[in-house]
Amino acid sequence: MKSIITALLFCLAASLAYAQSPCDKIKYLDKLAMAPSELPVQDFKLFDYNQIPDSVKARLQSEVIKETSAAFFKELKVKTVKYLDSTINAALFTPVVITDKDENPVDFVYAIFYEMQFKGNIPFVFKVEIKQNGELLRPAQFEGIVNQKKKIIPCAKALSIAATDKEAPITKPGDMYIYYNQTFRTIVWQIMEADNITGDSHHVTVIDVFTGDILERNEFLKGMTNFDNE
Structure with a gap:
């Protein structure tokens, strides 16, 4: 009986851990937590x-x-x-x-x-x-988006890369984003350190979705986490 209860508790804990994974609630460019540099x-x-x-x-x-x-x-x-x-x-x-x-x-x-x-x-x-008339504001807005044939590194792999980073590991992942990064001209995974009680900034790791390379490690002030105007 005890073994059955233990197994049930293990399954429950595992399911809760899975449900809380950042990969279950990936966010996108329209809710990006760091302002794209080109327009506000x-x-x-x-x-x-x-x-x-x-x-x-x-x-x-x-x-x-x-x-x-x-x-x-x-x-x-x-x-x-x-x-x-x-x-x-x-x-x-x-x-x-x-x-x-x-x-x-x-x-x-x-x-x-x-x-x-x-x-x-x-x-x-x-x-x-x-x-306002439907004309593109500028050309080449689809650079890096069209005809992507390479395999994208899955979310779980990106989390592993960020966690094992020797320079600035993400020890407790929070919000997870995938978007086209204008600076690096590639699509990236952006992983934010989960909020904590101390400190006034969030750590952010930016990873190329195709190569797995860490492109940027950044810090930005708390409170700058939701750019959606709904």
Whole structure:
């Protein structure tokens, strides 16, 4: 009887540990806990994709297919839409100057977050920034996204790499993200150290999803953990 109870407790503990794994609640670019450097998407406001004019959607579709392919566009699913206009920008602590590919100033930008899947049914979200008329804000936004044939390192492997890092190991993983990193021009796993009582910063490890190389070890202040404006 005692052995049966012990076995049940072990199974319960194992299932709880699995349920609490960061790999069960991976977050994506639209909820990224570190601001992408190119535009302050954390300050964009949510927008209903259905409210975007059909003419703008058509222009966007044409632009995306031109950069990728019709097959690629067909597989995309809109996850989130945000926008930044001159009113929102002016209210920011540090307003940004937005220009298009021709260096012309732009007062309104949509950020459309598309969801797709890589091999192994791994969900992935990336961002496309467009002007109010549906034109791409700048070319080459699909660099590193299209035609990825390499096998992606699974979440559990990334956690193992971060935990065994001799320089700055992640001893207690918290939030886990997968996104395209503009700085390193590759898709990355970003693993954050879980919150603790002491200290005023979080440790972050950034890992290339294709090679397993640690690209960055970083610290940032607590409180900067949710850039979603819902």
